[in-house]
Structure formats: structure tokens, C-alpha cells
Amino acid sequence: MPAKQANLLQGTLDLLILKALATGELHGLGISRRIEQITRGTFVVKPGSLFPALHRLEEAGWLSGFWGDSENHRRAKYYRLTKAGGGQLERETEEWTRVASAMTHALKAT
Amino acid sequence: MPAKQANLLQGTLDLLILKALATGELHGLGISRRIEQITRGTFVVKPGSLFPALHRLEEAGWLSGFWGDSENHRRAKYYRLTKAGGGQLERETEEWTRVASAMTHALKAT
């Protein structure tokens, strides 16, 4: 049994994807790279998590996707935040802040 | 369809239980109340989540449980942190801090 590696906290993935797209459209792997970058390598999103999540978010109306060409001339599916997605990003950011603050408070308790 | 209420982030429950027991032994419902208290009401742990989690943590060796009498003279199962559980609490606290800091950084990104 290999050492259990740090899994993503459930629920943070959606928020990270929305945030990754806040600065402009990206294709799937680009989103993955951006998340790794803005979290300073703490979160590494695997394909098996990424693509189902992208489809889920598109289904929910937070993202809209379209096919294009990547910077390496490959077929790639780009995603962009919808207006609703922007609102969702705000709500989830607030929610995260609430939760994080409660956790921090709890962990300091005596 | 009622509004979807704030679910616990997966993974935070174990940490909160360990932390709740750091100051002394408690029975199941007491742990639940303590968590609600130290998170200022942000996290409410339901029985359907609590008891499976307690059994899981005991199975893992972080907690040890024993039967006793509650402050209301009812049969109650008390839990206390094991030595291993103390180490686990430390590790999970560090892990949470790492994650929270990465998220905070990510959410500030431009």
C-alpha cells in the first residue's frame, strides 16, 4: 500500500476552476496548469478529476466551452466563464472564506 | 427543491473531531456540540456523519472509546485521543494550514 497522497478537498475543485478562468479563457490542460501555478504547486488536478468537473460546470451553466486550436496547434476545448459563472465564483469565494475562518478559529481553540 | 445547505468539506470532519477531543474526553453528542461551538456554529455535524466517522477514527487507532454515564445519567460512549491520534491531529492541522494558505493565495491571484 503506497503512501496516501494529498487529495483535493472535495468542493475546492470547482472554485479553483472558476478562479482559473477569471482572467481569461483557457483549454482543459491550461486550466490544470493555471491551478497548479496559482496554488504554488499545492494542488495538482488529474485528468480523471478535471474533465468530469469541466463537464459538470458547463452543464450547470457556469462555463461555456468551444473548440479551438491550442498554442501547439492541437485541437483543444476552450472554456470561458459565463456571467452566471462569475456570480458563482463570488459566492463560492465567500463561502470558502467563511469556512476557512471558522476552521482557523477552531484550530486555535483551547 | 429546497436550497442546498452548506455541506461539510470532505476531510475536515476528521480534523474537527480530533481537535474537539484535544482538550479532554467527550461522548459522541458532546463532540458534536463542541465542534459547533469552536466553529461558531459554522459546522453542524449530523448523526449520520458523526457516528460512522467516530467508528472510522477508532478503527484507525486515533481514538479509543469506552462506555460510561453522561452528565444526564444516560449510557454514553466516551472517546479520548490516543497518542497516535495526537500525532494525527498535528499532521492534519499542518496539512489544513498548507491547503488554506494555498487557497487564499490562489483566490487573491490576478
Added chain:
DNA sequence: GCGCTCCTATCGGCTTTCGATATGAGAATG
């Protein structure tokens, strides 16, 4: 052509959380 990298995709398994429900026993009321 061959291998390498890039890019998207899916499937099965596992863990975890929740809602609903059940059971039992002490306390309070009449």
C-alpha cells in the same frame, strides 16, 4: 514510420456525507 508529447475522454472503485429511520433508556407529567 516511430516515438513523444499534447489534449480530451471515460470507466470502475472507493470514500465520504447526509437524510431517514430505528432502538433504548432516563426524566417529567398527569
Added chain:
DNA sequence: CATTCTCATATCGAAAGCCGATAGGAGCGC
């Protein structure tokens, strides 16, 4: 006593989400 309330533990099934493994197509260098 009998009923009802609260405390306390427990379990089950449903739903969700992450991951490892795997697949396949297409451009690029050699």
C-alpha cells in the same frame, strides 16, 4: 403507571466527487 419528551447511539441507502488506469487521436521531431 402510561405517555411523551429528550438524550444517545446506530445503521442503511442514496448521492456526490476524486482518483487511478486506460484509451485514442493528432501534431512534431528524427
